[in-house]
Amino acid sequence: MAGARGPYRVGRERRAAIIAAAADRFAVDGxxxxxxxxxARELGITQGGLLHHFPSKQHLLLAVAEHRLDVSVAWWDDITPxxxxxxxxxxxxxxTALFLTEPGLIELAVAVATEAADTASPAHEVLFSRYDAVLTNLTSRFAACAARGELRPGVDPESLARRCVAISDGLQLQWTLADRTIDLLGLVSAALRDVAVATIRPEFQPPSAAAHRRP
Structure with a gap:
């Protein structure tokens, strides 16, 4: 039994090393x-050895994206009920500022979204389920805010969550298409502050939105 677990463990460790190296390389070069x-050269293995773990670059893309999504979950730990x-x-x-510390991975996310548009792609179900989880979680957080009277009357928590995600993802796409030449953080900050002013009661808005508040 121990012998059987040994090769399996080595295989998992090699696969994890490939994903980590690919994530680093994608972050730098795209x-x-x-x-x-x-x-394969950087890892000191043959291309055949790499393809043993990931039959295509698309499969590796999906694995790196899943890994990146799992890591980024920790960045949201500060958001609680x-x-x-x-x-x-x-x-x-x-x-958004944290994403910009690894700009290649923003481009990776855009590439995964493009790949996931094909319903036959292995990325489709993974991205759909992760997107659904993000929206469900954010909607529940805004619903709790609404229950405490923090949102303006008539604001729908799910619609607010979708607007916030659309701003973030849409501007990341524009940033990628513009070859990183637009001010992603500035645009996301301004757009989300505008949303905050329109949907959140003044006493609960982020301090950064003060200059944008309507009467």
């Missing part, structure tokens, strides 16, 4: 500029 041959609506908006802005 997905499209990184080749499977290059990764007790978080105010303003604190949620501020945290979303801070997460």
């Amino acid at each position: 997905y499209h500029e990184t080749s499977m041959n290059q990764l 007790a978080s105010t609506a303003g604190e949620i908006i501020d945290r979303m802005i801070k997460v």
